[in-house]
Amino acid sequence: MAQPSTPAQAPQSPATAGSLGGAVFALVLVVGLILLLSWLARRMPGLGAGGGGAGSALRIVGSLALGPRDRLVVVEVGETQLLLGVGSGGTRTLHTLEQPLPEAAAKSTPAFAQLLAQHFGKKP
Template sequence: MPPAHAPAAPSAAGTIGGTLFALALVLALIFTLAWLARRIPGFSAARQGGLRVVTSLALGARERLLVVEVGSTQLLLASGPSGTRLLHTLEQPLPAPPPATTPAAPFARVLAQHFGKIS
Protein backbone atom coordinates (compact mmCIF):
# COMPACT_ATOMS: atom_id res chain seq x y z
CA MET A 1 0.00 0.00 0.00
CA PRO A 2 1.57 3.37 -1.03
CA PRO A 3 2.00 6.08 1.62
CA ALA A 4 -0.74 8.66 1.78
CA HIS A 5 1.57 11.65 1.55
CA ALA A 6 5.00 11.36 -0.13
CA PRO A 7 7.58 14.11 0.63
CA ALA A 8 8.10 16.53 -2.24
CA ALA A 9 11.51 16.62 -3.93
CA PRO A 10 13.41 19.89 -3.38
CA SER A 11 13.23 22.29 -6.31
CA ALA A 12 16.35 23.11 -8.30
CA ALA A 13 15.87 26.87 -7.71
CA GLY A 14 15.76 26.36 -3.95
CA THR A 15 18.92 24.27 -3.97
CA ILE A 16 20.84 26.77 -6.10
CA GLY A 17 19.55 29.68 -4.02
CA GLY A 18 20.65 28.03 -0.79
CA THR A 19 24.08 27.27 -2.23
CA LEU A 20 24.55 30.86 -3.42
CA PHE A 21 23.43 32.19 -0.04
CA ALA A 22 25.94 29.94 1.76
CA LEU A 23 28.71 31.01 -0.64
CA ALA A 24 27.91 34.70 -0.08
CA LEU A 25 27.92 34.14 3.67
CA VAL A 26 31.34 32.44 3.59
CA LEU A 27 32.83 35.16 1.36
CA ALA A 28 31.45 37.89 3.63
CA LEU A 29 32.99 36.13 6.63
CA ILE A 30 36.40 35.91 4.90
CA PHE A 31 36.38 39.60 3.93
CA THR A 32 35.24 40.64 7.40
CA LEU A 33 38.02 38.67 9.08
CA ALA A 34 40.60 40.09 6.66
CA TRP A 35 39.36 43.62 7.39
CA LEU A 36 39.56 43.00 11.14
CA ALA A 37 43.07 41.53 10.84
CA ARG A 38 44.30 44.74 9.21
CA ARG A 39 42.63 46.92 11.86
CA ILE A 40 43.89 45.11 14.97
CA PRO A 41 47.06 46.88 16.19
CA GLY A 42 50.13 44.68 16.31
CA PHE A 43 48.58 41.80 14.37
CA SER A 44 50.67 42.30 11.22
CA ALA A 45 53.85 43.11 13.19
CA ALA A 46 53.50 39.88 15.16
CA ARG A 47 53.01 37.97 11.93
CA GLN A 48 56.21 39.39 10.39
CA GLY A 49 58.26 38.59 13.48
CA GLY A 50 60.48 41.68 13.21
CA LEU A 51 62.07 40.68 9.89
CA ARG A 52 62.37 43.08 6.99
CA VAL A 53 64.00 42.57 3.60
CA VAL A 54 66.13 45.68 3.03
CA THR A 55 67.20 44.81 -0.50
CA SER A 56 67.57 41.80 -2.78
CA LEU A 57 69.53 41.00 -5.92
CA ALA A 58 68.72 38.18 -8.32
CA LEU A 59 71.85 36.23 -9.28
CA GLY A 60 70.13 33.66 -11.46
CA ALA A 61 66.79 32.06 -12.07
CA ARG A 62 66.55 30.68 -8.54
CA GLU A 63 69.43 32.30 -6.65
CA ARG A 64 69.22 35.60 -4.74
CA LEU A 65 71.29 37.71 -2.40
CA LEU A 66 69.25 39.30 0.37
CA VAL A 67 69.97 41.86 3.03
CA VAL A 68 67.57 41.17 5.88
CA GLU A 69 67.11 43.35 8.94
CA VAL A 70 66.45 41.57 12.22
CA GLY A 71 65.91 44.17 14.92
CA SER A 72 68.86 46.52 14.41
CA THR A 73 71.16 43.92 12.81
CA GLN A 74 71.46 43.47 9.05
CA LEU A 75 72.40 40.09 7.60
CA LEU A 76 73.62 39.21 4.09
CA LEU A 77 71.94 35.95 3.04
CA ALA A 78 72.23 33.74 -0.02
CA SER A 79 69.03 31.99 -1.04
CA GLY A 80 68.81 29.24 -3.63
CA PRO A 81 67.47 25.78 -4.35
CA SER A 82 69.72 24.24 -1.70
CA GLY A 83 68.42 26.57 1.02
CA THR A 84 69.37 29.84 2.67
CA ARG A 85 72.84 30.54 4.09
CA LEU A 86 74.24 33.40 6.16
CA LEU A 87 77.15 34.99 4.31
CA HIS A 88 77.96 37.97 6.51
CA THR A 89 76.67 40.06 9.41
CA LEU A 90 76.91 43.71 8.42
CA GLU A 91 78.62 45.88 11.02
CA GLN A 92 77.31 49.12 9.47
CA PRO A 93 73.68 49.10 8.28
CA LEU A 94 73.16 49.82 4.61
CA PRO A 95 71.92 53.34 3.90
CA ALA A 96 68.30 53.59 2.88
CA PRO A 97 68.11 53.53 -0.93
CA PRO A 98 66.61 56.60 -2.61
CA PRO A 99 63.13 56.07 -4.05
CA ALA A 100 63.48 54.54 -7.48
CA THR A 101 62.02 56.44 -10.40
CA THR A 102 61.66 54.09 -13.30
CA PRO A 103 61.68 55.68 -16.75
CA ALA A 104 58.71 54.89 -18.90
CA ALA A 105 59.18 52.01 -21.27
CA PRO A 106 59.63 53.05 -24.92
CA PHE A 107 56.22 51.68 -25.86
CA ALA A 108 54.53 53.51 -22.98
CA ARG A 109 56.29 56.75 -23.96
CA VAL A 110 55.20 56.44 -27.61
CA LEU A 111 51.65 55.63 -26.56
CA ALA A 112 51.55 58.63 -24.21
CA GLN A 113 52.88 60.91 -26.98
CA HIS A 114 50.27 59.56 -29.38
CA PHE A 115 47.43 60.42 -27.00
CA GLY A 116 48.90 63.84 -26.18
CA LYS A 117 49.92 63.10 -22.58
CA ILE A 118 53.58 63.99 -23.21
CA SER A 119 54.63 66.80 -25.52
Protein backbone atom coordinates (compact mmCIF):
# COMPACT_ATOMS: atom_id res chain seq x y z
CA MET A 1 0.00 0.00 0.00
CA ALA A 2 1.25 3.41 -0.88
CA GLN A 3 1.47 6.07 1.70
CA PRO A 4 -0.23 9.34 1.01
CA SER A 5 2.28 11.82 -0.19
CA THR A 6 2.39 15.15 1.52
CA PRO A 7 3.58 18.12 -0.35
CA ALA A 8 7.22 18.66 0.44
CA GLN A 9 7.88 21.93 2.17
CA ALA A 10 10.67 23.94 0.74
CA PRO A 11 13.39 24.10 3.36
CA GLN A 12 14.30 27.58 4.57
CA SER A 13 17.51 28.77 3.20
CA PRO A 14 20.04 28.79 6.01
CA ALA A 15 21.51 31.98 4.60
CA THR A 16 18.32 34.01 5.23
CA ALA A 17 17.48 32.61 8.68
CA GLY A 18 20.99 32.83 10.12
CA SER A 19 21.93 36.15 8.56
CA LEU A 20 18.75 37.87 9.78
CA GLY A 21 19.41 36.82 13.38
CA GLY A 22 23.05 37.79 13.10
CA ALA A 23 22.19 41.21 11.66
CA VAL A 24 19.70 41.90 14.49
CA PHE A 25 22.27 40.80 17.06
CA ALA A 26 24.98 43.01 15.50
CA LEU A 27 22.62 46.00 15.40
CA VAL A 28 21.68 45.59 19.07
CA LEU A 29 25.37 45.22 19.96
CA VAL A 30 26.38 48.41 18.10
CA VAL A 31 23.54 50.48 19.59
CA GLY A 32 24.40 49.20 23.06
CA LEU A 33 28.06 50.08 22.54
CA ILE A 34 27.15 53.62 21.44
CA LEU A 35 24.94 54.09 24.51
CA LEU A 36 27.66 52.74 26.81
CA LEU A 37 30.32 55.06 25.35
CA SER A 38 28.04 58.11 25.60
CA TRP A 39 27.33 57.26 29.24
CA LEU A 40 31.06 56.94 29.96
CA ALA A 41 31.81 60.24 28.17
CA ARG A 42 29.35 62.06 30.42
CA ARG A 43 30.90 60.53 33.55
CA MET A 44 34.53 61.32 32.71
CA PRO A 45 35.69 64.89 33.35
CA GLY A 46 36.90 66.82 30.35
CA LEU A 47 35.34 64.60 27.69
CA GLY A 48 31.73 65.67 27.72
CA ALA A 49 30.12 68.92 26.71
CA GLY A 50 29.76 69.97 30.33
CA GLY A 51 33.37 71.08 30.73
CA GLY A 52 33.29 74.86 30.58
CA GLY A 53 29.85 75.42 29.13
CA ALA A 54 27.46 78.30 29.74
CA GLY A 55 26.61 77.09 33.25
CA SER A 56 30.25 76.94 34.35
CA ALA A 57 31.38 79.07 37.28
CA LEU A 58 34.80 79.54 35.68
CA ARG A 59 35.41 82.08 32.92
CA ILE A 60 38.29 84.06 31.44
CA VAL A 61 37.81 87.80 31.90
CA GLY A 62 40.84 88.85 29.86
CA SER A 63 44.36 87.93 28.87
CA LEU A 64 47.56 89.66 27.81
CA ALA A 65 50.41 88.02 25.88
CA LEU A 66 53.80 88.70 27.43
CA GLY A 67 55.81 86.60 25.01
CA PRO A 68 55.45 83.65 22.65
CA ARG A 69 54.62 81.27 25.51
CA ASP A 70 53.82 83.52 28.46
CA ARG A 71 50.49 85.18 29.27
CA LEU A 72 48.73 87.04 32.03
CA VAL A 73 45.16 85.83 32.45
CA VAL A 74 42.38 87.10 34.71
CA VAL A 75 40.02 84.25 35.55
CA GLU A 76 36.72 84.63 37.37
CA VAL A 77 35.86 81.79 39.74
CA GLY A 78 32.43 82.45 41.19
CA GLU A 79 32.69 85.99 42.57
CA THR A 80 36.50 86.00 42.86
CA GLN A 81 38.90 87.13 40.13
CA LEU A 82 42.43 85.74 40.02
CA LEU A 83 45.44 87.02 38.08
CA LEU A 84 47.28 83.99 36.73
CA GLY A 85 50.67 83.73 35.07
CA VAL A 86 50.61 81.07 32.37
CA GLY A 87 53.84 79.92 30.76
CA SER A 88 55.96 76.96 29.82
CA GLY A 89 56.73 76.35 33.51
CA GLY A 90 53.06 75.98 34.40
CA THR A 91 50.33 78.19 35.81
CA ARG A 92 50.76 80.28 38.96
CA THR A 93 48.38 82.48 40.91
CA LEU A 94 49.96 85.92 41.00
CA HIS A 95 47.27 87.92 42.74
CA THR A 96 43.67 87.74 43.96
CA LEU A 97 41.88 90.89 42.85
CA GLU A 98 39.99 92.59 45.65
CA GLN A 99 37.83 94.56 43.21
CA PRO A 100 36.69 92.70 40.09
CA LEU A 101 37.73 94.12 36.75
CA PRO A 102 34.82 95.60 34.79
CA GLU A 103 33.33 93.72 31.85
CA ALA A 104 34.98 96.11 29.38
CA ALA A 105 38.32 94.47 30.17
CA ALA A 106 37.34 91.34 28.28
CA LYS A 107 36.56 93.21 25.05
CA SER A 108 39.92 94.73 24.16
CA THR A 109 43.45 93.81 25.14
CA PRO A 110 44.88 97.36 25.49
CA ALA A 111 42.09 98.30 27.91
CA PHE A 112 42.85 95.15 29.91
CA ALA A 113 46.53 96.06 30.13
CA GLN A 114 45.64 99.60 31.22
CA LEU A 115 43.22 98.32 33.87
CA LEU A 116 45.84 95.97 35.27
CA ALA A 117 48.41 98.76 35.40
CA GLN A 118 45.92 101.06 37.15
CA HIS A 119 44.97 98.34 39.59
CA PHE A 120 48.59 97.83 40.64
CA GLY A 121 49.29 101.61 40.74
CA LYS A 122 51.60 101.65 37.74
CA LYS A 123 51.39 104.00 34.81
CA PRO A 124 51.27 102.33 31.37
